[in-house]
Amino acid sequence: MEQEHKSKIKGDILLRVRLLYSLFILMGVVILGRLVWVQFLSDEVRINAARIESRIFRKDSVRARRGNILSRDGEALATSIFRYRVEFDMAAEGFDSLELFHEQSDSLAKLLALHFRDRSAAEYSRLLRESHAKHYRLVYRKDTTYYNSTSWFGRLIDRMRGEEQTTRKLYDTLRDPRPVEILPREVDYTEWQTLKEFPILNWNLGMVYRLVQSDQRLYPQGELARRTIGRLDERGAYGIEALCRDHLAGKDGVEWRQRIAHGFSGRVAGHAGNIDPEDGADVVTTLDPDVQDVADKALRRQLERQNALWGTTIVMETQTGEILALANLGRRSDGSYGELENYALSRRMEPGSTFKAAALLALVEDCGAELTLSYDSEDGKRVKVGKAEVQDSHSGFGVVDLKTATAQSLNVFFAKAIYEAYKEDPQRYVDFLKHLHLDRPMGLEALGERAPLLPEPGSKLWYPHVTLPNLGYGYAVELTPLQVATLYNAIANDGEMVAPQLLREIRRGDKVIESFEKRVLVEEICSKESLKKVRECLEEVVLSGTAKYYLGDTTRYRVAAKTGTAKYAQGGVHYSDGYYLGSMVAYLPADKPRYTVLTSIFTQRGRGTTIYGAGLAGPVEQQLVGYLSTRHPDFRKEITGEDGLTPTRIKGGDLASVRRVADHYDSDAGEVPRKGWGRMEHDSMGMRVVELDNETDRVPDVRGMGLKDALYLLESRGLRVTFSGQGAVVKQSPEAGAPLKRGATASITLK
Secondary structure (H helix, E strand, C coil): CHHHHHHHHHHHHHHHHHHHHHHHHHHHHHHHHHHHHHHHHCCHHHHHHHHHHHHHEEEEEECCCCCCEECCCCCEEEEEEEEEEEEECCCCHHHCCHHHHHHHHHHHHHHHHHHHCCCCHHHHHHHHHHHHHHHEEEEEEEEEEECCCCCHHHHHHHHHHCCCCEEEEEEEEEECCCCEECCCCCEEHHHHHHHCCCCCCCCCCCCCEEEEEEEEEECCCCCCCHHHHCEEECCEEEHHHHHCHHHHHCECEEEEEEEEECCEEEECCCCCCCECCECCCEEEECCCHHHHHHHHHHHHHHHHHHCCCEEEEEEEECCCCEEEEEEEEEECCCCCEECCCCHHHHCCECCHHHHHHHHHHHHHHHCCCCCCCEEECHHHCCEEECCEEECCCCCCCCEEEHHHHHHHCCHHHHHHHHHHHHCCCHHHHHHHHHHCCCCCCCCCHHHCCCCCECCCCCCCCCCCCCHHHHHCCCCCCEECHHHHHHHHHHHHCCCCEECCECEEEEEECCEEEEECCCCEEECCCCCHHHHHHHHHHHHHHHHCCCCHHHHCCCCCCCCEEEEEEEECCCCCCCHHHCEEEEEEEEEECCCCCCEEEEEEEEEECCCCCCCCHHHHHHHHHHHHHHHHCCCCHHHHHHHHCCCCCCCCCCCCCCHHHHHHHHHHCCCCCCCCCCCCCCEEEEECCEEEEEECCCCCCECCCCCCCEHHHHHHHHHHCCCEEEEEECCEEEEEECCCCCECCCCCEEEEEEC
C-alpha cells in the first residue's frame, strides 16, 4: 500500500514535470515563432524602429524668404527679413552651478544693456536671476526612509537578516523647461551675429537657449501706396501681396533635426532628406516712389484743408498705361488720413462732368458734329430736357458752341445735344459708350476694380426720356476714378486705349520669369479728325474754362484737362444729403502727351470751403502737373526754350527754382516767399510767378525735393553731389545761397 502511494506520488511528480516541460517547450515554440514572425514576416521591427527614430529625429520645414515688391526703378516697396526670437531654458543643466550662472549672467546683463539701451544692467541681471529661480529649484525632503535594498524583495531579506533601517536627507531638483524671453524684441540676422558673441549666448554653458525664426514683412516707403501694395496676413489679403502670393511665397525647404535636450534639437548635416528652400520671386511694379510721394503729400494736404472724407490721385504714363502713382487716402475717426481703401478701383460712382468727354466723342465721331454746334444753355436756369430736369451750377451763358460748352462744363448744353442726337435711337448712344469700353472693367479686377454700371434701354435702370439726357453730363452711369482716367488717357494716346498696368515683371535674381506687356483695350476710339476736335475742346478748358485758375496762366506749357462735380446718391444716401465728388483730370503736354493725372475728392457740403471739382481737385493737379514737368528732358527743353518754345510769365531762373517758388508760396496761408525766390504778383486769379532771380552764382535750395530733382539742379550748377537716405531732402551742405564753387562737392541728406 505504501509502495503504491509512493508510486502514485512519483507518477504525479513525473506528470507535473512532463507538463512543465511541455509548457516550456510550447513557450519556446511560441517565442521562436514570434521571433520568426517579427524578424521576417511582420512590420513591427520597422514600425518600432520608426517610432524610436521619431523620438530622436524629426522633420521640420524651412521657410522660404518671401520675395520683394519693387518699384519700377528697383526700390523696395515691400521686403522680408528673417528675425530671431531667443528663448532661454532656465532649467537647463548648464545653469545648475549658481556661482557660474551668476557670474555669466551679470556679464551678459551689462552687454545687453549697452546693446538695447532699454533698461539698466542691474535690471537685466535681476530679470535673469528671477527667471532662473522660478524655473530651477532644489526642494529638501525631511526624514526620508532609505533601505540598503531598493526592491520590496530586497527589503524583506534585510528584515529577515535583522538589519536596521537607515535614513538620509534628500533634495529633489524641480525643473520647469518652459521657454523664457529675456531680450526685449526680436533681432535680425546682423544683430544676432553680434549678440551670439556675448556670454551664455556663445554656448559657453551649453544648450541653454534656442532660436525661433520668423519672417517679418517690412514696407520701407511707409504708408506710400499701401493699399496698392497690399498685405497678406491675419489682418487681410489684398493688393499686389495677395495677387502675386504664389510668386512671392517661394517653396519651403525641409531639414531633419536630432533631439539633443528637452525642447532643443540640432540640424542633421548631410541628411538625404534635407531640401534647401527656394526663395520667392520679386515683383517689379510700375510705381515710381518719387511721383507717389508728391501725389500723396499733395492729396493729403488738400484733404486736410477741405476736411474731406476721402480722395484718390492717379498718375498714368500715356503710351503704356503704366501707373506711376496711385494715392488713396481716407479720413480716420481721429481726423488723420491714411491708406484705408483703394478708392480709385473700388468706388463706383456717378462721375459728373468728367464724363462729358465720352459725350463729346459721341457727338463729333458718331454724330459728325462740328465745334460750331450750338445750343441755348439757358443762363443757369433749371430746364427740362426730355423729362429730366437739368441745371448748371453757374450762369452767364446763353447760346454757346460745343467748344465753349466743354470749356465751361455746361450741363444743359450736353443734355440737350445728346438727347436731340439720340432720342430716336438711345441704344446707339449706349453702343458707342460700350465701344469706349465703359461697360467693362479695365483689367484690374484682381486688385479690386469694380465693373462700371451702364444702363441700357429696356432695362429696369433705364427711364425713358430721363436716363438719356442724364447720360449726357455724367449721371445715370457709374464709373470708378480709374476708368475715367483710362478714358482720358486714350484721348491723350492718339485714340488708342491701353489697359492701366501696375505690374511690369516677375523676376528671380537677374532672370525674368514673366513680363507684362502693354495691353490694348480699344485700338482706335475715334478717327484722327474727331480726336483733334476733342483735344482742342479739352485744351480750351485750361485756356479759358473751369481749369484755367489752376492750370491756365500758371502753367509753363500746354495742358488739356476737364473738371467734374457730381452729387452723390447711393444706398441710403440721397442727393439732398449734400455729398459731392469733385474731380479733375489732365494730360500733359497737350501736343505730345506723356502723363495723365486724375484726382477725385469726396466730401460733404459744409466740411470745407468748396464742393466743386476745380476747387477740390485743382490744387492737387496743379502740384502734380508742375512736378511732372521737371521729370523728362523733353519737358526741360520746352521750358527753357531750347526747341523754340518761349515760356510765358517766367523771366529767368531755372526749372527747379520755378517749382520751388510754387512749393514754398502758399497763397491760402498768406506765407511770404523766401528771399531770393523772385517777385510775386497777386490779382483776382491768385498768386503767380512773374519773375525769378537768376542767381546762378549761388548754391540753390533743394530742401524738400526728391533725389532726382536735387541731383539735376545741383549738378547743373557744376557741383559734385553725394547723398544718403531716401525720400525728400532735409539737409544740404553747402547751405542754400552760399557762393557757388563749380567742381566743389555738395552733400544732401534725404529722409
